[in-house]
Amino acid sequence: MTIALALVVTLLTLPNVSRANEIYINQVGDDLTLEVVQQGEDNYFQYCAVNNDTNCVNKNGVHNGWADGVASDNAIVTSSTVGNDNTVVVAHSTGQNNTNENITNIDIIGDRNKVENFFINASYGGGSGGLKESNIEIDGDDNSVKHNSDSYGEVEANISVTGDDNDVIVYQRSKNNIANIDVTNAGGPNTVNIQQLGSGYQDTGLNSYSLTQYCTNSNGCTVNVTQN
Numbered sequence: 001m002t003i004a005l006a007l008v009v010t011l012l013t014l015p016n017v018s019r020a021n022e023i024y025i026n027q028v029g030d031d032l033t034l035e036v037v038q039q040g041e042d043n044y045f046q047y048c049a050v051n052n053d054t055n056c057v058n059k060n061g062v063h064n065g066w067a068d069g070v071a072s073d074n075a076i077v078t079s080s081t082v083g084n085d086n087t088v089v090v091a092h093s094t095g096q097n098n099t100n101e102n103i104t105n106i107d108i109i110g111d112r113n114k115v116e117n118f119f120i121n122a123s124y125g126g127g128s129g130g131l132k133e134s135n136i137e138i139d140g141d142d143n144s145v146k147h148n149s150d151s152y153g154e155v156e157a158n159i160s161v162t163g164d165d166n167d168v169i170v171y172q173r174s175k176n177n178i179a180n181i182d183v184t185n186a187g188g189p190n191t192v193n194i195q196q197l198g199s200g201y202q203d204t205g206l207n208s209y210s211l212t213q214y215c216t217n218s219n220g221c222t223v224n225v226t227q228n
Contacts, residue, residue, distance in 0.1 A: 026053050032075040040084035047077050047090040059087050059114040059144070073100035083111040091118040103133040110141040118148045119155065130154045140164040150174055165189035172196045172207070180210040188220030196227045
């Protein structure tokens with residue numbers, strides 16, 4: 001087992017006030033390359049890969065089956081941050097004996113943003129896995145991004161958010177769902193919900209979606225997409 005771990009944490013301490021960043025990593029086995037960089041204060045980074053750990057929670061601090069995994073396989077996590085009070089979860093809960101690649105990469109610059117990732121493979125040993133990639137980038141404040149996935153196959157999401165108060169959820173069941181989303185707002189917040197489920201647990205269809213949303217409505221804009 002080879003694990004390369006690069007961890008950089010910057011804590012800011014003011015006189016008589018301690019507002020440290022927190023990092024919790026629970027990972028066992030396989031090839032991991034992890035880099036975490038935080039610069040603001042009160043930021044929380046998680047990443048888990050072992051099941052039944054009550055410290056592994058979702059972006060709202062609630063423990064559930066999506067927030068912890070079974071084995072690590074190939075990982076590459078990376079995060080970044082910069083602002084204050086941001087929450088990054090990740091999870092990669094992938095199975096064993098599968099052709100896994102995982103990858104996440106999350107970047108945040110503003111404050112009070114919350115990001116999940118997850119993937120889950122549920123110990124499937126049939127060798128039909130692969131990729132599962134999520135690259136999420138946020139610039140503004142108070143944004144919420146999720147991307148779950150169930151996943152035996154190739155998933156990929158690439159989400160970019162700019163502006164404040166946007167809410168993006170993408171749930172893809174996998175064996176080939178790809179999504180690419182770009183959300184911006186110069187007015188009200190965007191709410192985007194894309195699911196690409198498929199007809200069975202392991203979808204054999206090729207779902208793909210690309211969305212660019214720009215909202216000038218002060219009351220906000222909503223988009224819902226579902227593909228089966």
